[in-house]
Amino acid sequence: MKKIKYGRQEVTKDDIDSVVKVLNSELLTQGPVVPEFEDALCNFTGANYAVASNSATSALHIACMALELGPGDILWTCPNTFVATSNCAIYCGASVDFIDIDPLSYNISIKDLENKLKAAKLSGKLPKIVIPVHLSGQPCQMQEINNLSKEYGFKIIEDASHAIGAKYKESLVGSCEYSDITVFSFHPVKIITTGEGGAALTNNDEIANKLRQHRSHGITSNPNEMMQRPKKELWNYQQITLGYNYRMTDICAALGISQMKRLSEIINKRHAIARRYDKELSSLPLSIPWQHPDTFSSYHLYIIRLDLDKITKTHPVIHDELLDLGILVNLHYIPVYRQPYYESMGFKAGYCPESESYHRDALSIPIYPTLTEQEQSQVITTLKKVIF
Ligand SMILES: *Cc1c(COP(=O)(O)O)cnc(C)c1O
Numbered sequence: 001m002k003k004i005k006y007g008r009q010e011v012t013k014d015d016i017d018s019v020v021k022v023l024n025s026e027l028l029t030q031g032p033v034v035p036e037f038e039d040a041l042c043n044f045t046g047a048n049y050a051v052a053s054n055s056a057t058s059a060l061h062i063a064c065m066a067l068e069l070g071p072g073d074i075l076w077t078c079p080n081t082f083v084a085t086s087n088c089a090i091y092c093g094a095s096v097d098f099i100d101i102d103p104l105s106y107n108i109s110i111k112d113l114e115n116k117l118k119a120a121k122l123s124g125k126l127p128k129i130v131i132p133v134h135l136s137g138q139p140c141q142m143q144e145i146n147n148l149s150k151e152y153g154f155k156i157i158e159d160a161s162h163a164i165g166a167k168y169k170e171s172l173v174g175s176c177e178y179s180d181i182t183v184f185s186f187h188p189v190k191i192i193t194t195g196e197g198g199a200a201l202t203n204n205d206e207i208a209n210k211l212r213q214h215r216s217h218g219i220t221s222n223p224n225e226m227m228q229r230p231k232k233e234l235w236n237y238q239q240i241t242l243g244y245n246y247r248m249t250d251i252c253a254a255l256g257i258s259q260m261k262r263l264s265e266i267i268n269k270r271h272a273i274a275r276r277y278d279k280e281l282s283s284l285p286l287s288i289p290w291q292h293p294d295t296f297s298s299y300h301l302y303i304i305r306l307d308l309d310k311i312t313k314t315h316p317v318i319h320d321e322l323l324d325l326g327i328l329v330n331l332h333y334i335p336v337y338r339q340p341y342y343e344s345m346g347f348k349a350g351y352c353p354e355s356e357s358y359h360r361d362a363l364s365i366p367i368y369p370t371l372t373e374q375e376q377s378q379v380i381t382t383l384k385k386v387i388f
Pocket of ligand 1: 084162
């Protein structure tokens with residue numbers, strides 16, 4: 001019996017050749033290939049600047065730093081995400097709070113966001129940054145979030161780890177039309193991969209500059225940015241702020257450039273798989289992913305919600321039975337604040353009821369570009385056998 005994972009990378013001969021070319025070249029890092037990958041990201045999304053990093057986690061960290069998040073500040077996100085989305089606030093010494101999800105899209109609820117902003121204004125605890133997460137690749141309602149950011153004065157970082165290739169209204173995710181910064185992940189399970197890797201995109205040149213500085217030790221070699229009078233020596237550089245080594249290597253970037261060339265093909269394949277699931281699973285006691293009319297998803301995940309009132313088994317039993325039959329389903333996500341680390345900050349069960357109810361019945365089923373028709377048939381047959 002073949003085991004089928006919920007997601008996996010596709011690496012082609014061309015991808016391998018591109019990487020080998022860099023391995024045979026003079027520079028493995030800080031050469032010409034990372035800027036080429038950044039250009040490819042800008043060309044694709046329409047953003048002015050892209051800063052590639054060694055993960056989305058580090059991109060989120062430098063994004064918060066570039067927006068000057070610090071002690072005493074508050075960052076809001078939704079709990080239905082990977083822990084990195086909120087950890088970036090803690091890295092900066094800020095605190096985190098969570099907005100519940102919308103019951104249809106499973107993305108941040110605009111109604112809850114608005115209500116919480118109203119209350120926070122009265123109590124003087126408005127957030128400095130809000131991070132909407134485009135779960136499964138379906139963009140959040142960015143126009144509404146952008147309108148609220150103007151009214152309440154917060155900055156927006158889109159966590160688009162799932163969503164390269166997705167569209168909101170007329171613009172591609174990453175264009176930053178409705179946000180200050182957008183972050184992508186290139187972990188192997190995501191839409192395209194660089195091994196480990198991420199990027200922060202922006203249209204603002206000052207933010208782009210800060211992102212680059214924080215990515216590389218807080219160092220500049222631009223005389224105009226130096227804090228002391230530049231010396232004459234050519235190798236002159238100055239550290240002007242605190243930064244990290246969050247750089248991407250040229251080896252990784254070469255893989256990224258090669259993968260980018262197949263991006264639309266990858267998205268098309270994911271859509272074809274999603275359409276077949278939509279059709280074939282519609283008769284089962286579960287809900288298939290609802291799509292907001294303003295969005296075009298990248299379908300990083302295909303999430304079903306079990307209708308437990310109509311099913312004789314429990315969520316964990318269905319999960320285990322599917323695993324036993326080789327369908328390696330997963331759950332995205334346990335609400336972040338239910339993690340022991342966050343509970344130790346005082347968050348408690350019941351805080352975001354919609355996210356918790358989602359957590360009790362959601363499953364991510366296999367979707368990735370190399371999933372064959374036959375393998376998808378195996379997934380569908382197994383789901384029909386188990387879910388009743
Ligand atoms: C994968 C992921 C991250 C972290 O990405 P890395 O590149 O692994 O650091 C952050 N947020 C979300 C929503 C993710 O899915």
